[in-house]
Amino acid sequence: MAQPFNATVAPEIDALGIPVVFFVMRNLSNRLADPEFDRLKRAATSALLARLSPEELAADPVLAGYHRLHERIACPRNRTTIPAPENLLKFLAKKGELPRVNLLVDIYNLISAETRLAMGAHDLERIAGNVRFRLTDGSELFHPLGDGPRAARAGEYAYIDEADEVLCRLEVRQVEKTKVTEETRHCFFIIQGNETTGSAMLQAATGRLIRRIQEFCGGGIEMLHCPWPDPQHPAELAISR
Template sequence: MTAFIIDQQVSDLGIHAIAFVVNGITVPEESSPELDHYIETAEKALLASTDPKTLKTEPEFKVFRAVHAQLGKAARSEVAAPETLLRLLHRAGRLPRINPLVDIYNLVSAQTRLAFGSHDLTTITGDVRLAMTTGAEQFVPLGATEPVAVPTGEYAYLDDTEVLCRLEVRQCEKSKATAATTDALFIVHAGPGRDPVDLADARDRLAALLTEHLGARSPIDLETLA
């Protein structure tokens, strides 16, 4: 994989995204007390500063909904990942716990209101492209064993063989980050109107946490092509 390609049709929707690779990740079997404390403290701050009744009116989430509304009935009903994370936080009192790698980027996503994708680099075939769907793509969603239909006229992240993430909503099964992941591709995705600096800041925040808690090396930005 050498490049991250954003098709013009997606750019025209006002979507912004950056992609980068983080190597040398070591995912422990159990989260450390230090990481647990950091996440729990951040969750309390998020619970105190957000209201599930008004999440959909937050500017960062309104723009996701507005873009989805342009893409057809199926997309219109989908909620962007960071809003879903905050709703889960308010419902359960904590964010989902998957493994320390996933837990870290889920937290940063909830804090920044940006959508994060994480993919085991060893599973990616060719370059990664953010493009509009034709409906003929292969997509096996996270947790599934069989492919499902992809609506025509949405945007998705794809490698040379299949959909890696539908919209910024649901990732695929084949590239999910697991406890065995040592090298990961991360994508940070924003709706229209977000300052591109926000994406770089989120990358840096994530990278710092991965370095501190999982021993990862500095991120390597992928060349972005239009």
């Protein structure tokens, strides 16, 4: 029997006006790649590249919304605080393709790049207890992907488990502890917006992500938190940009 799991949002996050979606998918079939998804990804990245430019990134309202959130919590603007969707698009502009990690990660990275919404996934079996989306106090452990462990910076919003370990800093960087691998079977997913992203946008992106994951990886879904009235019905519409 699956262990009960929940993810909640602290009042100070609500006060910042950060809309977020939490859901769990279990019994997934992840792997390095899938030929049909690779074909779809090539077509989608070609379409993104056709209209991608430094000017377009600078003018994007969703990306600008993340930077305004950082300003509100006095978070310095530098290369360590670039929102994940912006980093993906800059990588795409430079390399001509999105990073290749594994199928699950590649699926949400593609949809994140297309929608500009921050998306992440965490291996549920490696999370200690439940997750709280709250402001850090500086006592938490932060061990970012590809880097060494350190204390979290106080006053930042982050997703934190019951071992007081950060799972994701801002919408910027995930961690080694819960990274998704080819062996991952159960995932906790986060979709985070900002003041520019209404609930309809988040709902549509959630439905789109779930459908794509189920198409290629299977899995059952449990909605935990969302900003729309009926959590059991993400959406049937895809976002067009």
